[in-house]
Amino acid sequence: MMVMLVEIVVQVVVLRQGWTISSGPRRRLGGMRIGAHVDPADPLAEATARHAEVVQFFLADPQGWKDPQARADADALRGADVDVFVHAPYVINVATTNNRIRIPSRKLLVKHADAARTVGARGLIVHGGHVDKGDLATGIDNWRKTFAYAEESGGFATQILIENTAGGENACARRFDALARLWDVVGEFGVGFCLDTCHAHAGGEDLVDIVDRVKAITGRIDLIHANDSKDGFDSGRDRHDNLGSGNIDPDLVVAVIRAADAPVVVETPGGATGQSADIAYLRKRLNG
Template identity: 80%
Template sequence: MRIGAHVDAGDPLAEAAARKAEVVQFFLADPKGWKAPEEHPDADGLRAAEVEVYVHAPYVINVATTNNRIRIPSRKLLLSHATAAARVGAKGLIVHGGHVGKGDDVAVGFDNWRKTFAFAAESGGFATPILIENTAGGDNACARRFDALARLWDAIGSYEVGFCLDTCHAHAGGEALLDVVDRVKAITGRIDLVHANNSRDAFDSGADRHDNLGQGMIDPELLVAVVRAAGAPVVVETPGGVDGQGKDIAFLRDRVTA
């Protein structure tokens, strides 16, 4: 099992070495902006590296929304990030499940996800596998509650789509971690990546605030159990830079592989 961290995009391989990470995840553009991704200066090195690479799509992407001024650019931006992620040898492009607006029917959001994959298929499909990530908040979210996730997979499961399980998001979103892996796999059939994060907030708070694994509101041993059961590569998106993330990686490596 490979364990790593979300790092700064400037020199991901150096960041990985500093943390003793076997996996790196990073952004290829401002996560809060609509700017198209740029060519990474070390694309060749990343493709050739033994470290596994994942790219996280910008937070602004919301292909589920009924708002045309957000949905249409989101589709195009997701496609361009998938192409850019392929150039750095990424094994997956992680994107949040998105949501519809207050008063909108969430079923429209599921269908908009289906249309997103159909839109990509018209140009040959996504160049990098899309990994949809469960989210922490929102009553109109497509991937917060697992009953909604099941409806989303009914709409898009026929496409080659993967899943990223975030432990903080599940906890804050009101989904118990004790049997979370079994319940996710019963819906999606797979877990391609785990974001192993503790939560600064209480169960079902709806708050997306990550904490280091030995801190926060989730029993650290429960996080270990989730990681072990999932059997997928792991990324910590925790605070503290090299020191904080390095300790989280060592914590998981010592316990998961024991």
Template identity: 80%
Template sequence: MRIGAHVDPTDPLAEATARNAEAVQFFLADPQGWKTPKPREDADRLRAADVDLYVHAPYVINVATLNNRIRIPSRKLLLGHASAAAAVGARGLIVHGGHVNAGDDLAVGFDNWRKTFAYAADSGGFGLPVLIENTAGGENACARHLDALARLWDVLGDHEVGFCLDTCHAFAGGEELLGLVDRVKAITGRIDLIHANNSKGAFNSGQDRHDNLTGGTIDPELLVTVIRAAGAPVVVETPGGVEGQRADIAFLREQLGRTA
């Protein structure tokens, strides 16, 4: 179980060293923008590093929506980020599950996800695993509640798709953490990455507000139980910069009985 953190993209390997991290996650472009990533000058160094790399797709991507002005650019941007992530040797590209607007048929949103993978296949494929992440809020979300996640996986069954479980999102989204790993794996068959975050918001608040692992409203022991059960690589997306994340990584290693 490799443990790391979401870091500034300028020099991810230096950020990993500062945190004593075995993995890093970062953006390749503005997370609130629509620009395709430029090739990185340090791509060779990133590919050769003994650090597991994960790339998070921009937050603006929503391939589920019925709004053509967002859905179609989202498909293209997701494919562009996948290509750029593969070029630096990333192990996965994480993307939020997305949503449809109020009054729209959620079934169409699920089918739009299917069309996204079909679109990528027609273009030669994503080139690395795409990991769909559960989200904290929204009543029309494709991956907030497990019943919606099951419907999403039903339509993506013919495609190679992975899953990223965010502990804050699950808790704030209204899913009980005890036994969550088994319930998720019964749907997806896999958990490829854990976003290990405590939550500033209350249970089922719908608030995507991360806290450090020993703070927040989730019992830290319960977080460790979920992470241990998942047995997947871990990325903390917690506040406090280098010191805060370094402490969270050290806490996890201690609780899981392992060293760097």
């Protein structure tokens, strides 16, 4: 009886901490596991090619409005010893005042969250969006309405991770003063946050102490996009580069990862070769 009670307590602790129990070594799902954004055709093969512990991919054309389709490898993805994240299409902008974009964006985001759940995704990353004209407050309220819309059908099936963006003067998640206004509205829905180092640099937010500043607003960082930037500080241009090849001091990227203590995805160029080098660089720096 005592043994059974101990086993039950262990199971409860494991579930609350986000761990898994298997016949092999235990691993924590969180922490500094490192991987890459990969081609969606065979994410697990891409992970193997990069020695990645994390994969991120699209479930449909990132520049289109097509619904995600069922995947033949869904069971394999759910059962793999790889953390899975899904990125929503770039076209989604739930903040806009344009009804022909905002309403389809809400619907498509729900569908992608449903599909992301089928592959065991830990989060669905979506850009913060922007308002083409008018007051940013309208865009922020449109984010609130997005969660209210989802709750009509039971809420998002996969946790939404809002990502900071690089450009736009009326963006909801470029400047952190706007991000604070956004979180005042959406924080109650349990939304997560994805911090992109290139976007922050290009968006005019210094990487020094950025983790503290983000957590003071959101209370959390669920994923790091560790990217260098081809362009200068506050350029407003979203162009990623391999670590150490662009305009960001790689020491700052490493410091951000250490402070955030969250899974890491590189969205850098060069395919498996370029991304493997970035992953190896981060592992060496973080383990050194």
